[in-house]
Amino acid sequence: MSKRSASPSDERSSSRKRVHIKDEADVRVISAGPDIPDKSNGKHIKNGDLSESSDQEDYEVEDYQAESEPAAAVAADLYLETVNRKRLDFDFEKLCSVSLSNVNVYACLVCGKYFQGRGKSSHAYFHSVDEDHHVFINLQSLKVYVLPESYEVQSSALDDIKYVVNPTFTKNDVALLDKRSIESFDLNHKPYRAGFVGMNNIKQNDYLNVIVQSLAHVPPLRDFLILENFEGKPELVQRLSILVRKLWNSRAFKGHVSPHELLQHVSAISKKRFRITEQADPFAFLNWFLNNLHLVLGGSKTRLKSSFIQKIFQGIIRVESQKITTHDASDRLRFEGDTKIQRSDIPFMFLSLDLPPAPLFQGDIDKNIIPQVPLQTILSKYDGSTTQELAGDRRRYKIIDLPPYLIFYIKRITKTQLVEEINHTVVTFQSIALDMSPYVDGATEPILYDLVANVTHESVFTPQGEEKHVYRVQLKDKSRDEWFQIQDLYIENIRREILFLNESCIQIWERRR
Template identity: 45%
Template structure:
């Protein structure tokens, strides 16, 4: 049932802002059909950008001109929207907050069901039944210009240098429980935050972006993450920006923790959708290495002291860091460097609880063992390709050979830990790739469309299908694996 009042009782609650003031409660606005609806140009409508008046730059009482797509403040006499309507002859406007339509300069509300598609593009909504069928949908949608697209498989605009953010946002949008949570605004719309806390804005913007990515009725086959990235810049205190290149793993780590905190998550494993989806647990065994300048007798003596005994700590994780072996220095018979390859399972032996790895600090060295004690529903692997020293950053080009299906992470669990898991078989759902030099490279992401089983390569606005066997030949950087339903 609609929450609109009958036309005869409609009271104009929208602000008529010359200077940000609302009109008196006693004033009334008629509602009627409008003869100017055929002047609306849907191809010019873009609701992805910040809702600011293009003249005054205010966020108060902003209206979109549905003829040219520009944003203006107010609709009363002498407001920017009113002036624009008289000067340009553009008559149909949408209040970006109340989602009500008006005709200017006559200033009456328009009631017409043919405008519902515009309202839906501005604020897509999803029913629980619709969400349940997303991963089974094989129907293509058609944009205004005739372009066919699959909901969820749409490009993200690169404003300047935000491809490192785009690939992470695309990958996370295909983590089903995370996507399903943010498609329903009621899941997070009433979360209480302190006044002025920008964390709530981050959650709202990410929810809006997720709904737009999966909108089956978009006017165009791509989305701009402009408002989402502005919220990131604000809450990260400019640590992450869209004007300079960044590292996807740094952004992913910050973003997951920021969302968890913004959703009032705690240290409990099920306190937010982030922890429910990605949180795993491991034990880290650490022992100190005696100084190398001691003889064997002194070393054995030190190993018996408490300081050099192995210690055990519990450590939750949102992703696992896989270390690549150093690339070989030799060249092949054609005088070219050989591109080394390594199997994914070889990298994962780091977490079997037996393999030791040396870690160096300024004064001391340690040996560590990692034992996974709990696997999450979605497992993120970070393949460490970059090493930084005092002077420059080096990239390891080693190719990781990995299957896209049937990866058994149970092979690296101890018997008692594996017995606590009903299933340990995972399938790849997203693969982020780095191309080029460390400081000048670009990022792209491979996404699995579950309903069709088709893989897509997405690099900003460019979306193309790709064969699974081609994915394994890339310089994988971040991967997301999904636990197969038993």
């Protein structure tokens, strides 16, 4: 049988064959075709960081790739079968698992691990060769590449992964969040409802979970965080934005999210005042969080309503103070109020409410009775006539201007150097039509508010006998007029008639239009 002469097409096919050679020094792709110049010389590699430009110069394969593009497309389709969506989790901080750098990070779509760069000296490159994992996504640009060949995948089959990395919404989508209830399903076919999903308690971060969940259900703030472009803004608002978008994502791979990225940044900028491993007071965190959001959004420390945060939550209250002086007369100490009354208008973002003190002496029967107080009773602090004595002053409060969203702080925990006291008094309330007009100066018509979020506290004892605080949040689903109670990953329906049975500590109320 005569030998068939080689045709030009065979020669071209032969020139595209690759031989993989791996030794201890390096891993390179050797081709019988045109030489691929190596221009990196390590000059773009500094302290383990690889920039996007170093990746491009590591390869310089534009002309060579154009010749082998059909073969690359076929290989990409084959490699896409190795993508494992159930192992992907984009909630954690974008750090390379080897170098711990946050520069130019890629996620392996086969195992879910993060690696830096895609050049032939990068950690992602070595991972693709060592583990035979080939599909990677850039977590910043959302471009997908096949390694070690380093060509971009153009297939739309991975669009769902790109959406999970960075969920996006249109104005029409946001307008329907409170009007249309869609039941979604995760990869395990378990149902979940967007906006009412659990948040991981990594260690002791339930104090942050309840605050983020509450703020994510304040419609103007939620819509602002979802729709606004925060590119170039401080990291705090960027990380909060992506977390809120993930909470409301109806196309998620799992029915819960993790606040890990936000927590890490909060811990850093608060100088570890708020940490993952130590529980903090939810109100202390809310106070710090809103004030820092106000500042990073360009707010002023002196000008009123200078940021979007203050436009939502800031009101004005009038404080009248009167000095109390003492006089010693005929063996009796007499206290008299100064005739001069000082008035000042002070901006506020929270209204603190004081619970009546628990009785000092209780009988055996009284110990089993939990005291109750109506919300209107503790709100009387702001009626303009009820007085409080504090630090040698007699004070009265009256609200001058109410914000669109009103935050109540019900102080339950009092810490001293020796002991921590908890007031378990139950505050009774109706979740709709709270009339604030009796506490507003000059109000002649009802000013009605409806409850949006209710953060509750519970004291439990560990098997070792230590007292532990547990925080939950109750949220209203406006699309179905239902209430949900969320404790980390646990979600349950709760009847509106029994909301007050829990120990409320923070409430957010929405003013009716």
